[in-house]
Amino acid sequence: MKIGVLALQGAFREHVDVLRRLGVDAEEIRLPEQLEGLDGLVIPGGESTTMMRLMGLYGLDDAIRAFDEPIFGTCAGMIVLDRERLGLIDLRVERNAFGRQVASFEAPVEIEGEAEPFTGVFIRAPWVAAAGPGVAILAEVDGHPVLAREGRILVASFHPELTDDTRVHERFLEIVREEQGVRA
Numbered sequence: 001m002k003i004g005v006l007a008l009q010g011a012f013r014e015h016v017d018v019l020r021r022l023g024v025d026a027e028e029i030r031l032p033e034q035l036e037g038l039d040g041l042v043i044p045g046g047e048s049t050t051m052m053r054l055m056g057l058y059g060l061d062d063a064i065r066a067f068d069e070p071i072f073g074t075c076a077g078m079i080v081l082d083r084e085r086l087g088l089i090d091l092r093v094e095r096n097a098f099g100r101q102v103a104s105f106e107a108p109v110e111i112e113g114e115a116e117p118f119t120g121v122f123i124r125a126p127w128v129a130a131a132g133p134g135v136a137i138l139a140e141v142d143g144h145p146v147l148a149r150e151g152r153i154l155v156a157s158f159h160p161e162l163t164d165d166t167r168v169h170e171r172f173l174e175i176v177r178e179e180q181g182v183r184a
């Protein structure tokens with residue numbers, strides 16, 4: 001299984017490390033042609049306006065819109081996938097929603113189907129202001145969705161790559177396997 005991690009800006013190395021620890025062939029992606037042959041793509045946290053600008057510069061915005069394998073967006077990566085930006089998940093995301101600089105915190109996240117809570121690291125995190133009917137909400141904090149899935153797209157407003165807990169990445173890999181099964 002080969003998973004790309006968008007490596008224009010932000011916390012991409014940490015995602016590559018987690019994926020490699022899970023035995024996945026993980027590759028840093030900086031050009032549209034590198035998307036070819038990938039089984040999935042991770043869009044990391046960072047700064048969504050900078051990331052959108054760099055994607056536009058390299059033609060990665062259109063290339064990612066056309067990419068039809070599973071995508072996992074964390075934090076800024078969730079923002080860029082929303083209705084107003086790449087338009088790949090039917091969410092309206094509010095940036096810096098938990099407050100601007102001060103609101104970086106850790107919180108236990110109760111994920112649907114998991115017995116133990118996941119420690120969510122939130123860094124100037126967005127939250128989901130509105131979700132379309134096709135979106136499954138998998139976890140909430142203070143009544144706000146922080147983990148959601150629509151078909152092949154998974155988004156988290158926190159940073160699962162900054163903890164040693166690999167469960168959220170494993171979920172993404174399950175989605176990748178599901179998609180491969182559907183296509184086989």
Ligand code: GLN
Nearest residue numbers: 045046047048075076124
């Ligand atoms: N606040 C950032 C943004 O709006 C996201 C922060 C993050 O990815 N940790 O893009």
